[in-house]
Amino acid sequence: MSTDLPDKTRKRRLSWRKIGSKVGFALLVLVVVAVTIAPVYFMVALSVMDPSEFFRPHPAYFPTKFTTQWWERVLASEALYPAFTKSLIVATVTTVIAVLISVPGAYAISRMAPNIKYFLILSLFFTRMYPEIGIALPIAVLFLRMGLYESVVGLVLAHLILVLPVCAWILVGAFETIPRDLEEAASVDGASRLGTLWRVVIPLAAPGIAVAAIFTWLLSWDEVTYARFLTLLHPTLPIQILGIIGRSGPTVVATWATIVTIPVVIITYLMQKWLRADYLAGAVKG
């Protein structure tokens, strides 16, 4: 590391300062980590905390008595399975369609001249400037008339509006890391442009496509605005939780929240090795 070089040439009198700054840095890391983890920790802790430790004037920070009663109650709830299934289907179908539409589009954008590329990315990005409630409102009114209200199809159509620009944006960054020489070599060998895309570019971009797909899935799994406008009696999982927050005790809400989070944490953990900053930098680099 460059900043360490001159320190070594200086005398020992700096060593105390160095130790001090190291300890300070370590403390700072610990504080940031603690603040980041705390809300998630309390969620999991509450979902297994015994009522005697929570329903008292001063709830315990660290539970010592555990219970599975909140989990049993939520897992037995009739509202859980339809909402869970609906969210799962919507997120998965949305992801598959989004990737199918975005991969060719993003590839083409990544191979454009810089000024056109910049213009196309920005114009996609500007669609995210519209307030979602302004899009959701006429769509909800239309879906009510067409009988798509509460339907999986309606939710997928709405979620695509939200996820496509993000998915395409990540994919442009991923395709940009693939050298064009490879494509030129393939075309010299007589491959068609579609063949080159399918057999050369897409396999190389697979990690980037995986990241885009995972992001898309998470966006749809999390989504609340469209889902709030487009469902009422048969909500998605996040909307179900929004309703439960006002009606149930913290421990039950924590259990619901943990259930939504589990798939997300598994997926985020699996994608750690692919989560590279340069995929997210597509628009930064222009």
Add this chain to the structure above:
Amino acid sequence: MTTAELARPYSSSPFARAKAFLKRHWFETILISPLFIYVFGTTLIPVFASIVLGFQDPPRGGGFPSLESYRLVVQDYQFVSAFNNTLIITFLSVSLELLLGLMVALMMSRPFTGRGIFRAVMVLPLGIPVVVAASNMRYIFLFSGYLNEALIDLSLISQPIDWLKEPLALFTVAISDMWKVTPLVMLILLAGLESIPRELYEAAQVDGAGLWQRFRHITLPLLKPAITSAVVIRGIDAFRIFGLPMGLGVGRTVPVLSTFGYYEFQRVYYTTSAATSTILLVMILVAVVLYIRIAGTEEITG
């Protein structure tokens, strides 16, 4: 693939130029079309419909254009408070996220033991659904929540504070938003930091520049494009904040424009809901243009 390079516009008429472009880029055009047709079809048309709806006046027999909805909205004290709350929350959360995101990105840009774990922990909130983030924040910010507990145990306060009541609730919403999206800001800024050449710092150090000077004269100016994208991306989302106030249970008591528009929709006041979203759209446009203007002129003068 040289054909993918942009054709120089030799022809004069825009039509001929478009034709030449299509001829040259037919393959790209086919690939791009589904994406752009869907994205623009499903945003431009509904937004246009929404804007038109806002200027209709069904209660009085469908006069168009009419400013009745806007008159109703502006006179509604809930709307006025939603308008102010949206501005305050956006300003607070974007500044906090930028400061913290920059701090964490700088921490992460130098190697240290356990950096991998630190990174894994820091991106955790990115994956937490918004409603979960909101419900988690409730255990902390509720009247009998853990924040009040901790502050009393540390004897920093003697009476619990109601964090979910105005005006403190604005701060609570901003902090909750910050917890959820600082990782995104951090990743964008980290990508920017990693693109700054090491040699610049080394050269500056040889010239005797201190830590602060290096930060002020190398890091900040070169990080500017990344900061701009972070501010614009986050700013737009903060203006449209919806899930967090709903999940915190303050959607009605501490309204923002999105929640106000939703409740108008729920009461079947479609026109005032549409007028609200049009106002929000104008706010976002004005803010983005202003920000890019200010950031742009700084670039010229600084």
